Amino acid sequence: MINEVYVFLSAMGSGAIAGFIYDIFRLKRKVMKTKTFITGLEDVVFWVITALLVFVTAYFSNEGEIRLYFLFGACVGVLIYYWLFSRWVIQILTFLIKIVIWPFAFVIKALKTPAKWLAAVVVLGAERAEQQLIKTRKKLKRRCQSIQHIIRKV
Secondary structure, rough: OOOHHHHHHHHHHHHHHHHHHHHHHHHHHHOOOOHHEEEEEEEEEEEHHHHHHHHHHHHHHHOOOOOOOHHHHHHHHHHHHHHOOOOHHHHHHHHHHHHHHHHHHHHHHHHHHHHHHHHHHHHHHHHHHHHHHHHHHHHHHHHHHHHHHHHHHH
């Protein structure tokens, strides 16, 4: 009986860990929008990780035997995790991500205006250079035509 309780609690723990892993994937999707194909790949990666987690837990807690109460325990672990911890975990992870991203966002925001100004200067310079090249091309074309005209007369 004690072994079954240990197996059930192990299954609940693996279910809670699977819920945490799902929250990480969910948070990643919230932060970074991806295409449908990539989302499908992420789903496959999640299920492979979850399956490995469940089978490793079953292997170490119950010699690899997966029984109905083990699967029930994993489901209960996921549900308890979502009811008790998921909201807090998402908030904490979001806060940590903001702390990590904040310095980069600050630097990018600080460099945005000078970068726009520099881009405008470069574009203006490129437009002037283009106009100068067009004028030079026209002058060269006229000179080549006059040289051709002189050569024809000779």
